Amino acid sequence: MTNSTAIDDADSPVVPENTVRGDGERGSDFARLSRRIAQAGLLDRRFGYYAVRLGLVAAAFVGGWVAFFALGDSWYQLLVAVFLAVVFAQIGLVAHDLAHRQVFRSRRSSEIAGLVAGNLAIGMSYGWWMDKHTRHHANPNHEDHDPDVNPDFLVWSREQAAESKGLPRFLGRWQAFLFFPLLTLEGFNLHVSSVRALRRPTMRHRAVEASLLAVHAVLYVGALFAVLSPGKAVVFLLVHQAIFGVYLGCTFAPNHKGMPMLRGEDKLDFLRRQVLTSRNVRGGVVLDVVLGGLNYQIEHHLFPSMPMPNLRRAQPIVRAYCEELGVDYLESGLVSSYAQALRHLHDVGAPLRSGSPAAG
Structure with missing residues (x-):
């Protein structure tokens, strides 16, 4: 594993060659949106907010x-196990914001x-997770590049179902x-x-990460x-870790599961790759x-280093801009988002249940 690519590099994507719209505004679709967001001051740091949030979570x-x-x-x-499970998940969400450099300006401060937060407090390798999450941000829902849709246990498309073996094939039904x-x-x-x-x-800082995980x-x-x-x-350990896992899983599951999957040579420009x-x-x-602001997943994927409290303010700008471009912008209720994800999982597992997992 290498962390040579920082997560916040996703804020500087390779965009198409400059163009000029009829209104004289220059740049790619994302570049034009980025200017509107920057002009609204939504990429500015929110040190006061994070001082309060980190203080409350630490307390x-x-x-x-x-x-x-x-x-x-x-x-x-x-009861303490349940409470600490919620706190551990909130620390995980704080670590997410730190990894995206939403909190501090410098990479060193964010990393420390x-x-x-990750290694010492909750026993999760910050470096491992950051590398994995960086690759997810670069190619969300791409079967060949997004580690979050690897068919390790579950299958996320009918193509994966057709190719599955062992545990994913068994569970996929x-x-x-x-x-x-x-x-x-x-x-x-x-x-x-x-x-x-x-x-x-x-792995960067392997000795430090190992030491902190051991201390935890x-x-x-x-x-x-x-x-x-x-x-x-x-029993405490089982309850604590189980609820911790369910909370984190329920935080990330509504964001991409059941949305279009990309495969092979499927290519979209940066804005459409993130929004669709x-x-x-x-x-x-x-x-x-x-949900730690991850309910604004579209805005977060477009501007990963945007501080969490600014995502709500960015949403109407992004949604209106997508309407201008004719790009589908999906927003659902919490229960509906889970239902969409589960329907997708059930649908892609259908060929396995029929005994003929043909891609379709």
Whole structure:
């Protein structure tokens, strides 16, 4: 794994050769939109917002562990497990913003904070996740280039279903029904993938990442078994990690699942590649907090380094501009977005259920 390409490089895509529209405005479709966004001041840093947000998340993290030690060996600790699962997911969303350099101007500051939030606080390799997420942003929903649609466990298109073997072929038949139960394993998958990534010699800061992951594991597991009986400690760990995985999975699932898939030589310009493969989720300020702003997935993919609170303000500009261009802009309710994703999973698994997985 290499992190030679920073996530925020996605803000500087290769765009088509300059053109001049009838109104005299120069540049590619994305360049023209980018100028409107910049003129509105929506790429400016929001240091006050992030100071409050990081402070609240840090306070919740510390408070959760204080409650854990104060409560002692009790089954009421399962309530703490649920609370800390939500806090861990919120820290993951903060790490996401740090990786996109939404918080700090410098790469070094973002990286240090990301290592603390990802590796030390929640046991997820910041470098591994950043590399994976960079590739996703560059080619969302592209079967050959987006690691988020690799058929490791599930299949995301009928072509993948036709080529599937082993576990994906077995699970693919009923994957729509298995999707949410499988998310209970996502927290564990993040930890396992983080450790596996440490074996790659090209990983930047490998020693630091390994050390921080080890410290997290020792403190986390040590705290559970020091305070709780072995049985309660195991149940706490399972509940905590399962809910953590479901929360993260439910945060990212509505954004691209069920949207058009790209394959092979399919090529779109930057703006259409990001807009047509993404879905926004309609909701208010509470949903913004719960999903960490990722409900504005279209705006986020177009401008990854835009601070989260500015995404809501960017939405009407982006939506109106897409209407000008005749580019489909999809926004759905939360429940509807999950339904679309599950229908897509069920549809692409149909050939496997029929026993003749022909691509179609």
